[in-house]
Amino acid sequence: MFRKISFFLMSLAFMLSYTQVSYATDLVRVMIAGEDIDEDTIPRDSRVFKRVLGAISNSLVDEGFDVKDEAALTHETHIQGRTRRNDAELIQVAKDAGIDILVIFSIYPNIKSNANSVRATARIEGRLLEVNTGSRMGNFEAEPQQYQLIPKPYKRNDLLEGVGKLSRVIGQDVGAVLKTKLADAVDQKGGKIIEYTLIFNKFSQHEMVAMEDYLQMFSGYDSHRPTTNTLNTATHHEFWYKSSIDSTKLKKNLLKALDKLNMKGHISMSGVTYKVEKLAKSKVRKKKSDSEW
Numbered sequence: 001m002f003r004k005i006s007f008f009l010m011s012l013a014f015m016l017s018y019t020q021v022s023y024a025t026d027l028v029r030v031m032i033a034g035e036d037i038d039e040d041t042i043p044r045d046s047r048v049f050k051r052v053l054g055a056i057s058n059s060l061v062d063e064g065f066d067v068k069d070e071a072a073l074t075h076e077t078h079i080q081g082r083t084r085r086n087d088a089e090l091i092q093v094a095k096d097a098g099i100d101i102l103v104i105f106s107i108y109p110n111i112k113s114n115a116n117s118v119r120a121t122a123r124i125e126g127r128l129l130e131v132n133t134g135s136r137m138g139n140f141e142a143e144p145q146q147y148q149l150i151p152k153p154y155k156r157n158d159l160l161e162g163v164g165k166l167s168r169v170i171g172q173d174v175g176a177v178l179k180t181k182l183a184d185a186v187d188q189k190g191g192k193i194i195e196y197t198l199i200f201n202k203f204s205q206h207e208m209v210a211m212e213d214y215l216q217m218f219s220g221y222d223s224h225r226p227t228t229n230t231l232n233t234a235t236h237h238e239f240w241y242k243s244s245i246d247s248t249k250l251k252k253n254l255l256k257a258l259d260k261l262n263m264k265g266h267i268s269m270s271g272v273t274y275k276v277e278k279l280a281k282s283k284v285r286k287k288k289s290d291s292e293w
Helices: 002-017 047-062 070-074 087-096 156-165 167-186 205-217 247-260
Strands: 029-034 066-068 101-113 118-130 135-142 148-150 194-201 221-226 236-243 264-270 273-279
Touching: 029 047, 029 070, 029 087, 047 066, 047 101, 047 156, 047 167, 066 070, 070 087, 087 101, 101 156, 101 167, 118 156, 118 167, 135 167, 148 156, 156 167, 194 205, 205 221, 205 236, 205 247, 247 264, 247 273
Parallel strands: 029 066, 029 101, 194 273
Antiparallel strands: 101 118, 118 135, 118 148, 194 236, 221 236, 264 273
């Protein structure tokens, strides 16, 4: 009973001292990238790929998503113009650029032929990935119903030219699919649920219990649990923390919780990982006197 009353009073004091309710205000950073490691796909340096990429980007921008340009973010730090990249390279580039959601897609040209004619189209395959947590957010696939007539017999360049004339339609079809998938993931009530990793170092078990009470009080709180892939000890505690709170507000609340608990600490951030290092108070030791006076 005493613990329940203490927790209620502590919760009330915390809420009164920070009464403004705030939900996630960070607009997720989206980047669209082509995975063209498969030789059957259209490489990212082709005009067809660039047209499709542009149409997809425009669809998402029109819907209000914050779409980042890969070259603009990485031209000073990464080699540009690389083709036939695999998903591991794409994910690393997205992490380096501070991207939240990575849209990975591939373009497969497709031929429909009969005795009279040859028609070109393309199929788009891809997936959405939450970069910081590695969570898959679903796959998507699109193939337009339209076809483009090409010469018979045809060469690969004829096929690419035919697909290129359909690139705007292909990109718009993919954009329509992605708008729905992204909206379902992002436009949740109170903001997008984010899984943070919180690391508390040099906290005793009793101090950690008190800190957890505050973690549950933060606005946007969903759930938390100890991580299972790291070592948690009596003074080192790591949690997966799900919340719709944004990164800036989370740091402010952690600092405020330290203050309420009369603790000093240093907070460092890397992506969605926060490390809270408790700063110990220096002990004052005095030399014993040989004499009473």
